[in-house]
Amino acid sequence: MKGFASKRARQGWLVVPLALTAGFALFVWQLLPRTDSTRLINGIVWQPDNATVDITGTWEQIGARRLIVQWTEVDGLAFAPNTGSPQALQLPDWERISREPWAKEVILGLAGRFSETEARAQMTELVVRSRQLSKLRTPLNVVGWYFPVEVDPTWGEAPRMGSLLAQLPRPLWISVYDSANVGADVLANWLLTWLPTDIGVFFQDGVGVHARDALTARQYADVLSRKLGADRFGIIVEAFRPNANGGFRAATAAELAPQIAAYDGHKLYLFDGPHYVSDDLVRQLKRHR
Numbered sequence: 437m438k439g440f441a442s443k444r445a446r447q448g449w450l451v452v453p454l455a456l457t458a459g460f461a462l463f464v465w466q467l468l469p470r471t472d473s474t475r476l477i478n479g480i481v482w483q484p485d486n487a488t489v490d491i492t493g494t495w496e497q498i499g500a501r502r503l504i505v506q507w508t509e510v511d512g513l514a515f516a517p518n519t520g521s522p523q524a525l526q527l528p529d530w531e532r533i534s535r536e537p538w539a540k541e542v543i544l545g546l547a548g549r550f551s552e553t554e555a556r557a558q559m560t561e562l563v564v565r566s567r568q569l570s571k572l573r574t575p576l577n578v579v580g581w582y583f584p585v586e587v588d589p590t591w592g593e594a595p596r597m598g599s600l601l602a603q604l605p606r607p608l609w610i611s612v613y614d615s616a617n618v619g620a621d622v623l624a625n626w627l628l629t630w631l632p633t634d635i636g637v638f639f640q641d642g643v644g645v646h647a648r649d650a651l652t653a654r655q656y657a658d659v660l661s662r663k664l665g666a667d668r669f670g671i672i673v674e675a676f677r678p679n680a681n682g683g684f685r686a687a688t689a690a691e692l693a694p695q696i697a698a699y700d701g702h703k704l705y706l707f708d709g710p711h712y713v714s715d716d717l718v719r720q721l722k723r724h725r
Contacts, residue, residue, distance in 0.1 A: 475498070475499030476498040476499050476696050476697075476704070476721060476725060477495070477498055477499045477500055477673070477696065477704045477705065477706055478499065478500065478501065478502055478670070478703045478704050478705060479495075479500045479501060479502030479503055479504060479538070479541075479704075479705045479706075480493070480495050480500050480503060480504070480538060480705060480706045480707075480708065480709030480713065481504045481506060481672060481705050481706065481707040481708040481709065482503060482504065482505050482506060482708055482709055482710055483506045483507075483707075483708050483710075483711070484505065484506065484507065484510070484515045484524075484528065486524060486525055486526065487711075488710035488711060489515070489524065489525075489526045489527065489528050490526075490528070490529070491528060491533065491709075491710050492710075493538065493709050493710065493713065493714075493715065493718070494715045494718050495538040495706070495709050495713060495718060496536075496537035496538040497718050497719075497722060498718055498721050498722060498725075500537075500538040500706075500709070501537070501538065501540045501541060502538075502539075502540070502541040502542070502543065502579075502705070503533070503536075503538060503539040503541070503542045503543070504542075504543045504545070504582060504609075504638075504705055505542060505543070505544050505545045505582070506545040506548065506582065506584055506708075507545040507546065507547065507548040507584045508544060508545060508546055508547070508569050508572070509521055509546070509547045509548070509565065509569060510547075510548050510549065510550060510584075511549055511550055515527060515528055516528075516530070516569075516572055516574065518572065519568075519569060519572065520568075530574055530575055530576060531575045533576065534574075534575040534576045534577065538709075539576070539577075540577060541577055541579045542576040542577055542578050542579065543578075543579060543580040543581065543582050543609060544570075544574070544576065544578050544580075544581050544582065545581070545582040545583075545584050546562075546565070546566030546569045546570060546581055546582065546583055546584065546604070547562045547565035547566045547569055547584070548562065548584030548585065549562070552586060555584070555585045555586075556585060556591060556593065559585045559593075559596075559597060559600065560600060562583075562585060563583070563600045563601070563603055563604065564603070566581075566583055566604055567603050567604055570604060570605050579607065580606075580607035580608065580609055580636070581604060581605055581606075581607070581608050581609070582608075582609045582610070582611075582638075583601065583604060583608060583609070583610050584611075585597065585610070586610070586611045586612065586613065586640075587610060587611075587612050588612060588613050588614060588615055588616070589614065589616060589618050589622065589623055589626050590615065590616050594630070595629065595630035597610075597630075598630040598631055598632055601632060601635060602632070606634055606635075607634075607636065608634075608635050608636070609635065609636040609637070609638055609670075610631075610635060610636075610637060610638070611637070611638040611639070611640060611672060612627065612637055612638070612639055612640070613639070613640040613642065614642065614647075614656070615642075615647065617647070617648070620655055620656040620658075620659035620660065621659055623656065623659075623660070624659050624660050624663040624664065625663075627660075627664065628663065628664075634668075635668065636667075636668035636669065636670070637660065637664055637668060637669055637670075638670045638671070638672050638705065639653075639656060639657060639660055639669070639670070639671050639672065640672045640674065640707075641653035641656075641657075641671055641672060641673055641674055641695070641699075642674070643673075643674050643695050644674025644675065644676045644677060644678075644684070644687065644707075645674065645678065646677075646678065650694060650695040650698035650699070651698055653671070653698070653699070654698045654699055657669070657671050657699055657702050661702060666702075669702070669703070670702070670703040670704070670705055671699050671702050671703065671704050671705065672705055672707045673692075673695060673696060673699070673704050673705065673706050673707065674687075674707055675687050675692055675706045675707060675708070675709075675712040675713050676707075676711075676712045677691060684712075686711075686712040686713070686714065686717060687712065687717075688717075688720075689717060689720035689721050689723075689724055690724075692717070692721065693721055693724040696721075
């Protein structure tokens with residue numbers, strides 16, 4: 437599994453069969469306890485692009501109050517005014533977004549690249565650019581920032597990021613995934629060796645690309661939350677599945693509902709709302725609640 441920076445464009449994943457069929461998973465989901473019957477998730481992730489610039493949705497109906505914007509600028513193209521960079525063909529209506537019930541709080545992404553390889557090779561430059569973008573004034577209720585260079589334990593240069601992140605404002609978040617399946621303890625201990633203790637981690641669950649099932653991802657979440665601290669941990673719930681002919685499709689309610697319920701008690705963010713979590717899917721998830 438790779439990070440979620442360009443999942444929609446990726447094809448050819450090695451698909452590992454899951455232990456649970458969708459039907460049986462839904463049966464298990466119905467038996468699981470839930471701490472809040474009105475809230476399935478805490479928020480959504482949005483990967484801005486030209487197709488979703490006019491972001492709309494009803495994600496608040498399943499609990500979303502926080503929006504994670506993956507980036508303000510990607511590949512040198514800005515989705516905000518007055519950045520000094522070329523602008524996207526159309527800019528989001530940030531004023532309207534600031535009034536949406538699913539965006540009462542915003543974690544604002546900074547400068548990134550669609551290509552993970554390029555992002556990692558240019559992380560020093562992206563930190564410098566991100567520092568500039570973090571000073572932009574917006575109508576959003578920004579409660580934190582997200583640096584969109586994703587890490588995993590196979591990336592040998594990841595520890596170098598620790599000192600670079602000192603240049604960026606707090607609260608600050610990054611995301612991590614485990615394509616090598618090193619295990620929760622190894623992953624957590626690796627992060628503890630280099631990640632500053634005031635930076636939060638979003639863990640990509642890997643269920644959307646069939647890297648692991650939700651129950652295994654829950655084990656990762658429990659370990660990471662315990663070792664890093666619950667206040668600096670959240671789960672990115674992959675709301676997509678591989679298409680038989682390549683690419684990805686939206687997960688069905690029967691697939692997504694038990695995935696969400698498996699993480700009960702953790703902070704959950706659907707990746708990503710505009711591309712995969714339609715109003716119809718929201719209605720179906722509400723019925724499964």
